[in-house]
Amino acid sequence: MKFIDYYKVLGVERTATLAEIKQAYRKLAHQYHPDVSKNPEGEEKFKEVAEAYATLKDPEKRAEYDKLGTHQPGEDFVPPHDWQEAFHQGGAAFSDVDLADIIAAFTSGRHQAGARRARHGQDFEVPIPITLEQIYHGAEVNIDVTLPEYDQQGLPHRVPHTFKVRIPKGATNGQRLRLPGKGGPGLNGGKAGDLYLIMQLQPHPLYRVNGKDLYLDLPLAPWEAVLGARVQVPTLGGTVELNIPAGTTAAKQLRLAKRGLPSAKDTAGDLFAVVRIDVPKSPTERERELFTQLAADSTFNPRAHFASGVNK
Amino acid sequence: MNIHISETIWLNESEVCTIEHLAEVSGLSSVELRELIESGVITPVNQDPEHYVFQLDYIVIARKARRLRDDFELNTQGVAVALNLLRRIHELEIELDKLQITHK
Known part of the structure; x- marks a missing residue:
C-alpha cells in the first residue's frame, strides 16, 4: 500500500483543527474542482484533496490514519497489526488497495459488525479519446478501466477491466456513454454504480x-x-x-x-x-x-x- | 483479462427519460430536480409537471449538480447559480472556438 500524506495534500499541520481542515479543503476545491476549474490537472488533484478531506474530517478515520505515523509520500508501508488482523492473515494482499478505502472499511466495519447497511456502488467517469473518423462512421473500441472489486473482508481491490463499446455515429465532443451497473460493485446487496465514458474528440490534422x-x-x-x-x-x-x-x-x-x-x-x-x-x-x-x-x-x-x- | 461487452447508453438529446430515472441516476431528489427546473437549469421536453420527460443528456447536468451540492456544500439555489454561469461560460467558449475556426 502506498502512503499518502493527507495533511500535506491539504497543506495543513498535523495538529490542524477541523475548522482549519475544512477551510483548506474549500480553498483547494475552488482551485481544482473539475466542474469549475480549467486546470488540466484539476481532476487528479481534486481526487487527492477530496480523499484527504474525507479521511481527515471524520475524527475516527483521522485517528486511524494518525496511527500510521509519518512516511514519505508514495512509500510502500506495512499496515498496522490490527488492520492486518481485521482484513487479512498474511498481510501481503494490501498492495492494490487504496489507503482511503482501507481506512473507510476499517472504521465502518467496527460499527456495523452485525447489521450491514446496503451501499450503492461508486460511479466512475473515464475520458476516452475518439477521432473524427470514429464519429463519422461509428466504431467499436476497447476501453481499459481499473475498477474496485471487494474481497471477502469487504476491502476494495483495484482490478483492470476491458470494455468493448460502440462509439455511436454522430457522437460529439464531451458527450457521455453510460454503462449501467459497470461502475463499482454495491455492498451488502446495494446496487452497482455506473461507468461513464466521456468522449474526447482528438484534434484532426486536416x-x-x-x-x-x-x-x-x-x-x-x-x-x-x-x-x-x-x-x-x-x-x-x-x-x-x-x-x-x-x-x-x-x-x-x-x-x-x-x-x-x-x-x-x-x-x-x-x-x-x-x-x-x-x-x-x-x-x-x-x-x-x-x-x-x-x-x-x-x-x-x-x-x-x-x-x-x-x-x- | 475479461472483456465485457456492455450495454451502452448514449446520453444525447434525442433520447428521453422520466424524472424518477433522472433522480436515480444523478443522486438528486425529485424535489431538488423540480427546483432546478424552476431555476431554468433543467428544461423538460414537455409541459406536464406530473409526467415530465427529459433529454438524456440532462443526466450529465444533474450529476454535475449533485457533485457541486456535495463537494461545495451548496443548497439548490447555489447549485442553480453555479450551473447557469457554467453554461454561459460554455456557450461563450463555443462561440470563441467558432470564431477562431471560421476566421483562421
Whole structure:
C-alpha cells in the first residue's frame, strides 16, 4: 500500500483543527474542482484533496490514519497489526488497495459488525479519446478501466477491466456513454454504480470542427486561383472533386453540402474548404521567368483601394 | 483479462427519460430536480409537471449538480447559480472556438 500524506495534500499541520481542515479543503476545491476549474490537472488533484478531506474530517478515520505515523509520500508501508488482523492473515494482499478505502472499511466495519447497511456502488467517469473518423462512421473500441472489486473482508481491490463499446455515429465532443451497473460493485446487496465514458474528440490534422460543420484549409496555386481548376479534396467519406471558379480569392469558403459530420437528430453538417493561396517558395528558373513577364505586363493593382482611403 | 461487452447508453438529446430515472441516476431528489427546473437549469421536453420527460443528456447536468451540492456544500439555489454561469461560460467558449475556426 502506498502512503499518502493527507495533511500535506491539504497543506495543513498535523495538529490542524477541523475548522482549519475544512477551510483548506474549500480553498483547494475552488482551485481544482473539475466542474469549475480549467486546470488540466484539476481532476487528479481534486481526487487527492477530496480523499484527504474525507479521511481527515471524520475524527475516527483521522485517528486511524494518525496511527500510521509519518512516511514519505508514495512509500510502500506495512499496515498496522490490527488492520492486518481485521482484513487479512498474511498481510501481503494490501498492495492494490487504496489507503482511503482501507481506512473507510476499517472504521465502518467496527460499527456495523452485525447489521450491514446496503451501499450503492461508486460511479466512475473515464475520458476516452475518439477521432473524427470514429464519429463519422461509428466504431467499436476497447476501453481499459481499473475498477474496485471487494474481497471477502469487504476491502476494495483495484482490478483492470476491458470494455468493448460502440462509439455511436454522430457522437460529439464531451458527450457521455453510460454503462449501467459497470461502475463499482454495491455492498451488502446495494446496487452497482455506473461507468461513464466521456468522449474526447482528438484534434484532426486536416479538419477543424464547428458543431456539425468541418473546416478544411484548401491551398491553391496562384494560377489555379486566377484561372479556376478542378482539385481533389479529401472528405471523411472519401475524396471528392471540387470545381474552383476562376478568380477565387484567398479566405473564400467553398461549401460542400452534407460532407460534414453526421447527426443523431437532423441532417449532416457541411464541409467548408477555406481557400489559401500558396506560392512556390523556391521557384524554378522558368517559373521565375514567367512571373517576371507577368509582373511586367500586368496592370493589376491589389492595393488600389489604399489610395481612396488616404486623407488628402 | 475479461472483456465485457456492455450495454451502452448514449446520453444525447434525442433520447428521453422520466424524472424518477433522472433522480436515480444523478443522486438528486425529485424535489431538488423540480427546483432546478424552476431555476431554468433543467428544461423538460414537455409541459406536464406530473409526467415530465427529459433529454438524456440532462443526466450529465444533474450529476454535475449533485457533485457541486456535495463537494461545495451548496443548497439548490447555489447549485442553480453555479450551473447557469457554467453554461454561459460554455456557450461563450463555443462561440470563441467558432470564431477562431471560421476566421483562421
